[in-house]
Amino acid sequence: MSTPMISRPTDIDPERWPDIANAPQAPVRAAVARRLLRRIAAGTPVGVQLPDGSVPVPADPQWPMLEVRSDAFFHRLGADLKIGLGEAYMAGDWEPRGDLADVLTPYAERLLDIVPGWMRTFRRAIEPRHPRHERNDRHGARSNISRHYDLSNDLFALFLDETMTYSAALFDGQGASGGTDDLAAAQRRKVDRVLDLAGVGAGTRVLEIGTGWGQLALQAAQRGAIVHSVTLSQEQQALALARIAAAGLQEHVTIDLCDYRDVRGEYDAVVSVEMIEAVGAEFWPEYFATIGRLLRPGGRFGLQAITMPHDRMLASRHAYSWIHKYIFPGGLIPSPEAIREHALLDGGMRVLDEYGFGLDYARTLHHWRTRFVEQAAAVERLGFDRTFRRMWAFYLAYSEAGFRSGHLDVRHYALERAA
Secondary structure, rough: OOOOEEOOOOOOOOOOOHHHHHHHHHHHHHHHHHHHHHHHHHOOOEEEEEEEEEEEOOOOOOOOOOOOOHHHHHHHHHHHHHHHHHHHHHHOOEEEEHHHHHHHHHHHHHOOOOHHHHHHHHHHHHHOOOHHHHHOOOOHHHHHHHHHHHHHHHHHHHHHHOOOOOOOOOOOOOOOOOOOOOOHHHHHHHHHHHHHOOOOOOEEEEEEOOOOOHHHHHHHHHHOOOOEEEEHHHHHHHHHHHHHHOOOOOOOOOEOOOOHHOOOEEEEEEEEEEHHOOHHHHHHHHHHHHHHHHHHEEEEEEEEEEEHHHHHHHHOEEEOOOOHHOOOOOOOOOOOHHHHHHHHHHEEEEEEEEEEHHOOOOOOHHHHHHHHHOOOHHHHHOOOOOOHHHHHHHHHHEEEEEEHHHHOEEEEEEEEEOO
């Protein structure tokens, strides 16, 4: 039986965004969501204003405000808490009064106690699972990567810095506001640190898993390394090749459209920056076994990975979230424990060095979101409508809140294959 619908926003394309144009009708769960919001608001430094203008819990006027503009907000949250908050923002069912990440961060800090234990147990029994077609086998991985990274090189260029680096930067001071250098300098510093962890220098045979738009390959080649980089994104491959050619480094760099599992040969070093999140837990053993197979004895693996605490990873590994539905299909953020375990058991690699810099990612994301919002007109000219722009603003702010709250971290690893 189809779910009854309520409230269709008039400026949302129902064919492109069917679940945004049509809010589910879930009156019983909506009532529970309304009570839950009141409970959360009582202990969170974020004000809440309801559609009738009332404020159910007294709030400090200095706090950011979550302004609920439609009762559809409660129906979306009641139908699926993991997906409903983001879809409600995309639909305009709520707005932040103040910065969007400032509204989301206190909720991220209370992530474990927002929902009562009995409700979490009930939710796990009914919440949707990952679609089978988003498994990260060879076909699914190519499709999943294309859905995000092949959107448009021009789109990414609007909010990334000149290095076209789409991963956490490493600033010259710790913290969300520490450091004096700009984003491009911080990205080059990050790449250099990954290359140092892998021992990359003149003559080093390097495999890069996940090309991005070519910055790591460029910096490795400038050190005199011989780089083989693989990607599943046609858009990224095209621009990365153009950047390599413009730098005159074609003799040092090869970029193939290839699944990492199909790479053959032996390398002195393997590097991978924020690609493991797209592998999926089912394929972590194969991922690390492949790297172990490709590394020469004593070779180094330089890894940059987003991580989450192990207990949270175990609790969420099967859940289908807003991020999966709209941003990164098929992915799972690993825990540090999972990385160390699979690296050793499946890849024969031990960790030599490990370093976390999550607040630098919050700062990176804030840079990106500021640029993205400022470029709204240019994004629209590329053919991305208002719903898409709200989706990406929410994604960037939601991610920033995750790192600011400590729910997420980003870590550098130096791993070595047994000699």
